[in-house]
Amino acid sequence: AQSVTQPDIHITVSEGASLELRCNYSYGATPYLFWYVQSPGQGLQLLLKYFSGDTLVQGIKGFEAEFKRSQSSFNLRKPSVHWSDAAEYFCAVGAANTGNQFYFGTGTSLTVIP
């Protein structure tokens, strides 16, 4: 069955420190992979997406993610976290040719301490 796992429910990092949020997926087809961020009281904003090609994907706000097929992972990284990055982060996987097959992880809540 298709699924997305975000093993870390909550992460706390210091401002300026590096960040890595984990995402593992189980998907039968070639996956399309996404990271979204949700600030309190807001909708989800697309950070980055991977469809094909270079496995290291650059996104907005200084985020990047790396697709590792052998590990079924698509971890999100940022070299230096800012206080404004505090939010909920969702990983999602979709299919190449069907619109409704999107699966979201349960999210990772990020706290940034000064």
Add this chain to the structure above:
Amino acid sequence: GAGVSQSPSNKVTEKGKDVELRCDPISGHTALYWYRQSLGQGLEFLIYFQGNSAPDKSGLPSDRFSAERTGGSVSTLTIQRTQQEDSAVYLCASSPTAPAQYFGPGTRLLVL
């Protein structure tokens, strides 16, 4: 505005009443999705529209929930005889032909 818009942003209703939630997708996006997000939870898929095809209603939790999309654009999610467990944030997203979803700000529904 170029983004997905949803209205109302907040809705408080009494148990047993009907509510309608509206979504205006990005112009030209052929696909439209509704999700429900309960407090501290991930996204629960509700329904999916793609062009003129029959919608995928497989995620609707009960027959009290329905949705329509008029003219391939605006969508309305209707919840009849609301229950307290319907309290959640209802998110709408639209998508162009490529499978990337763009979300609206959501409607926060509180059923008293």
